[in-house]
Amino acid sequence: MRCSRAKKLFSPYIDKALTKAETELFxxxxxxxxxxxxxxxxxxxxxxxxxxxxxxxxxxxxxxRVMATIDEKRTKRLSLFPVLSRxxxxxxxxxxxxxxxxxxxxxxxxxxxxxxxxxxxxxLDAFESVQPNSIGGAYIAMMEGNNEK
Amino acid sequence: MSExxxxxxxxxxxxxxxxxxxxxxxxxxxxxxxxxxxxxxGDPHNAEDAAQDTFLKAYQSLKNFKPDASLYTWLYRIAVNxxxxxxxxxxxxxxxxxxxxxxxxxxxxxxxxxxxxxxxxSRQMTDALQKALKKLSQKLRTIxxxxxxEGLPYEDIARVxxxxxxxxxxxxxxxxxxxxxxxxxxxxxxxxxxxxx
Numbered sequence: 001m002r003c004s005r006a007k008k009l010f011s012p013y014i015d016k017a018l019t020k021a022e023t024e025l026f027x028x029x030x031x032x033x034x035x036x037x038x039x040x041x042x043x044x045x046x047x048x049x050x051x052x053x054x055x056x057x058x059x060x061x062x063x064x065r066v067m068a069t070i071d072e073k074r075t076k077r078l079s080l081f082p083v084l085s086r087x088x089x090x091x092x093x094x095x096x097x098x099x100x101x102x103x104x105x106x107x108x109x110x111x112x113x114x115x116x117x118x119x120x121x122x123x124l125d126a127f128e129s130v131q132p133n134s135i136g137g138a139y140i141a142m143m144e145g146n147n148e149k
Numbered sequence: 150m151s152e153x154x155x156x157x158x159x160x161x162x163x164x165x166x167x168x169x170x171x172x173x174x175x176x177x178x179x180x181x182x183x184x185x186x187x188x189x190x191g192d193p194h195n196a197e198d199a200a201q202d203t204f205l206k207a208y209q210s211l212k213n214f215k216p217d218a219s220l221y222t223w224l225y226r227i228a229v230n231x232x233x234x235x236x237x238x239x240x241x242x243x244x245x246x247x248x249x250x251x252x253x254x255x256x257x258x259x260x261x262x263x264x265x266x267x268x269x270x271s272r273q274m275t276d277a278l279q280k281a282l283k284k285l286s287q288k289l290r291t292i293x294x295x296x297x298x299e300g301l302p303y304e305d306i307a308r309v310x311x312x313x314x315x316x317x318x319x320x321x322x323x324x325x326x327x328x329x330x331x332x333x334x335x336x337x338x339x340x341x342x343x344x345x346x
Contacts, residue, residue, distance in 0.1 A: 011322035015296075017303070042329050049274045050297035058183035059197055063175045066204045070171070073205075 001029040006036045013040070014047050153177070156220045163211055171211070175204050178221055181299060182228050188294040189232040190239075191283065199235050203228040218308055225301075225309040229291060236287060274332075281331035285324060292317065293324040 006029045012018050013026055030037050130136045154177040162170035182203055187196035206227050214223060282290055295301045295309065306317045 008322070011325050012318065014325070015303075015321075017318075039329070042332075043325050045274070046278060046325065046328050046332060047297065049271070049278050052271060053275055053278070053298070055180070055298075056184045056187050058179035058200065059193075062179050062183065062197070062200070063172060066175050066179075066201055067172050069201065069205060070208055 001025050003029075003033060003036055006030070006033065007039070010040055010043050014043060154220070157216065160211075160214070160216060160220070171208055174207075174220065178224055179204075181221065182224060184298065185225065185228050185294060186232055188282065188298060189229070189287070189291055190235055195235055195239070199231045200228070203231050206231065219305075222305050222308050225295070225305075226311075229309060232291075233287070277332050278328070281328050284331055285327055289320060289324040289327060292320045293328070296321050 006026060009018060009022065009026050013023070018026060030040060130140060132138075132141070154173065159170050159173055163174075179200070183196060183200040186199040186203070187193065190196045190199060203224065207224055214220070282293070285293065292306060292310070295306050301309070303314050303317045303321075307314045310317070312320075
């Protein structure tokens with residue numbers, strides 16, 4: 001094995017990711033080549049230092065703080081909900097009014113040429129006269145009597 | 150706290166609305182996520198903020214999480230992206246003000262117990278390695294921390310960083326070579342050579 005090839009295998013060798021055959025060839029080269037052996041030992045020393053490095057842990061009460069922040073955000077969202085629902089209600093009412101007025105103006109334009117028909121269809125003549133012995137007739141008679149006084 | 154977590158069970162609990170399920174996730178992964186942020190960012194306060202943000206983002210999108218990857222791989226990915234955002238932000242801020250260049254990454258977490266000569270040497274190596282780590286590019290530092298400190302397999306690193314396994318291997322190899330160059334004179338082999346000269 002050449003040094004250039006061996007150098008490419010330093011890292012997978014450290015990670016024990018070489019095949020058995022590759023490992024044997026690599027070991028043979030390392031035994032014979034002092035330069036490569038030194039380089040590998042240096043890399044191995046770095047790898048070992050990583051392994052012996054103290055593991056940093058999350059600060060005290062980290063989970064509590066994360067959960068508190070989540071709760072805070074959730075509460076904020078919930079407290080905004082009534083305000084939002086009021087705003088949505090108001091928006092719906094405004095929308096209904098706008099749609100109503102638009103629809104009204106469109107209908108007005110549609111019936112613009114048929115004014116007479118509308119008027120005649122809405123004429124009071126369309127109503128039947130009130131029978132004097134009905135409740136309506138009695139009411140009208142009473143009102144007329146009041147007016148005469 | 151044990152880091153062993155039955156992911157499918159805890160995810161099911163979360164989907165059913167059990168808020169304590171997320172607490173279990175944070176407890177299980179807080180150290181690994183914090184450590185990754187700490188090594189990527191250096192500053193302990195920024196690291197804590199980034200780790201917190203990671204979990205907040207995870208909480209917001211956990212309902213959409215598809216368990217085709219493991220939960221910790223998914224969390225790592227969020228953490229890496231969050232740290233990159235923090236880095237960008239601090240780079241932008243440093244344009245306007247002088248900031249600490251991250252020298253405080255080292256030493257403060259180290260044990261103060263009295264040490265024999267070997268322990269002292271190992272401390273020196275650790276210090277030198279931490280300094281060398283800071284000099285690596287963001288890409289190489291992230292990958293070497295995942296490999297050497299977190300012990301993630303190549304496949305998981307590839308999934309977290311969304312790169313091929315070949316790229317993972319070549320970056321790890323490059324990171325090791327750069328660390329070796331940066332630590333010339335600190336590795337025991339080098340020291341012996343220097344002393345013999």
